[in-house]
Amino acid sequence: MKTKEKILNAAVDVLLQEGFPALTQTRVAEVAGVRQGLLTYHYPKRIDLLTAVVDESKRRMNESRFGPDNKPLTLASLKEMMIHFAVTQTFPRMMLAVTVAADDDPSLSAWFTETDIQSRQIMRELLKQSGWQVEENVLHTLRAIVIGASLINLQQNTIESEARVRIVIDSAFQYLTDNLKPL
Numbered sequence: 684m685k686t687k688e689k690i691l692n693a694a695v696d697v698l699l700q701e702g703f704p705a706l707t708q709t710r711v712a713e714v715a716g717v718r719q720g721l722l723t724y725h726y727p728k729r730i731d732l733l734t735a736v737v738d739e740s741k742r743r744m745n746e747s748r749f750g751p752d753n754k755p756l757t758l759a760s761l762k763e764m765m766i767h768f769a770v771t772q773t774f775p776r777m778m779l780a781v782t783v784a785a786d787d788d789p790s791l792s793a794w795f796t797e798t799d800i801q802s803r804q805i806m807r808e809l810l811k812q813s814g815w816q817v818e819e820n821v822l823h824t825l826r827a828i829v830i831g832a833s834l835i836n837l838q839q840n841t842i843e844s845e846a847r848v849r850i851v852i853d854s855a856f857q858y859l860t861d862n863l864k865p866l
Contacts, residue, residue: 687725689715694736703780730788737777762856769833769848815863828855
């Protein structure tokens with residue numbers, strides 16, 4: 684395993700198991716089993732490490748947008764991907780950590796803006812692959828609902844909150860499909 688990959692994996696573990704306050708270069712280097720100087724070489728600041736972790740998670744999610752046999756997603760599988768995003772805790776925890784970090788580092792505003800644009804672009808492309816187009820305001824609404832549902836589930840972390848997330852995303856997805864237009 685490459686050094687950067689070890690560091691990113693360790694950072695995810697620290698973030699998920701110990702929370703954002705524990706995400707320090709010292710702690711991540713310790714968990715990764717690398718010298719802190721090596722970690723600092725790759726990620727000079729804590730925020731560099733955090734955004735790299737989130738970017739890597741986004742990259743992995745983007746790769747998973749294709750089903751088995753590398754077939755484009757259907758609308759049904761797209762909905763399941765959204766539900767999976769909302770009920771798993773990894774990505775919502777990371778995005779929440781970056782949100783908290785933005786209080787200390789206002790330069791993250793540009794990163795958030797770019798992330799939002801990329802997320803909507805991915806959604807547009809996935810819909811396009813399925814033969815549909817959608818207005819921008821519908822994508823904003825859908826994305827806000829998925830993020831909100833994932834944060835509620837993250838906070839409550841119960842079987843009941845997960846079931847509510849599924850119902851909310853089903854409703855949000857119905858809103859999306861009601862507003863789709865064929866290409």
